[in-house]
Amino acid sequence: MASKQMVHMNQGQGETSYARNSGIQNALQNRLKPLIEAATVELCSSTNTSFPEKMLIADLGCSSGPNALALVSIAVEAIHSHCLQLQQPPPEVCVLLNDLPDNDFNTVVKSLVMLHQSNKPAVVTVGITPGSFYERLFTSGSMHLFCLSNSLNWLSKVPEDLTRNRIPAYDVDEHARSERLPMVFEAYAQQFRKYFTLFLELRAKELVPRGWMVVSLTGRRSDDCAxxxxxxxxxxxxxxxxxxxxxxxxxxxxxx
Structure with missing residues (x-):
């Protein structure tokens, strides 16, 4: 799809870059810390399965800047802490970072040295997996943990009902916008249901038995469009x- 080649956050480390303007996203990531820690403990627990020798962890929609490593770093640190507590040798950990091909992976790669330096007790390898998470990304039954923070709200295309009828997602004309708003909301809701179902089906094929997925996305409680x-x-x-x-x-x- 064309969107894969052109949708990305502002690159680099400049004043308007995503790396320097993603504090809100970082705060949301921090709220996932206890969930990721619980998931990794469960994966490492001998009451779940035999203690794993290797673990594969992926951040889907990692973007760039300091946030790109935030979620996987929490998981790796939780694995080390749990193994230290049990006096077990830590497993080899493979961290995979995913986003669309035009993501600023150059900046991400430069920051990977911090991940290696902060986790010396275990073997930690890192890979980049460009592509849409609405497609297959990994081999069947290979992944232990998926992490996603506010990336599933990005759809790969505008709903066909809107493009077919040439209805913009947002109309500057207030009267036209008010009339079309319910239609636009419903079109995007249907598109989200379709893609979220597809996303779950794909990840289910890629997870190991009893693997985990920690997901957060912004929503609203009210059904009122206004x-x-x-x-x-x-x-x-x-x-x-x-x-x-x-x-x-x-x-x-x-x-x-």
Whole structure:
């Protein structure tokens, strides 16, 4: 799909880069720490299966910057702590980082040295797996733990009902937007249900028996399209729509 080749966070380490503007995402990742620790303890526990000699862990939608290693670092540290407590030799750990091909993997690779330096007691290898997590990424029955933080809200394409009828996800005209809002919400809800089901089916094939997946994504409790939560994003959408319109206008002037 074309979206795989062009959708990515701002690259590099500059002022407007994702690496320097992802504090909110980092805070959400930190909330997953106790869940990831519990999952890794369960995976390492002798009451679950025989103590594993090797473990494969993946962050799906890792992006770039310091957040790219946050979730897998929690898992690796939890494995080491549990093995130390049980006086067991730690397993060999393979960490796999996934995102779309145009993700800033160059920056990610440069930060991998920190992961190796902070986990000397065990063998930790790291791999990059570019691609959409709405497709198969790993071999069957190979993965022990998947981690995802606020990446499943990204769909691979606009719902076909909207593109077929040429309905934008956000219309600057307030009257048109109000009329179309329920239709847009339902179209994206159906698209999410379809892709989330596909995602679960794919990961189920890739997980080892009794493997784990720790997932977080932002949602809202209210079914009201005009909830306060939606209103906040409506302001952002209006700003982005105007910026996109101005960009198209400049492009037309340049071509002229």
């Amino acid at each position: 909830s306060k939560f939606s209103h906040v994003w409506e302001i952002f959408a209006q700003i982005l729509s105007v910026m996109a319109s101005e960009s198209r206008s400049r492009a037309m002037i340049d071509r002229a």
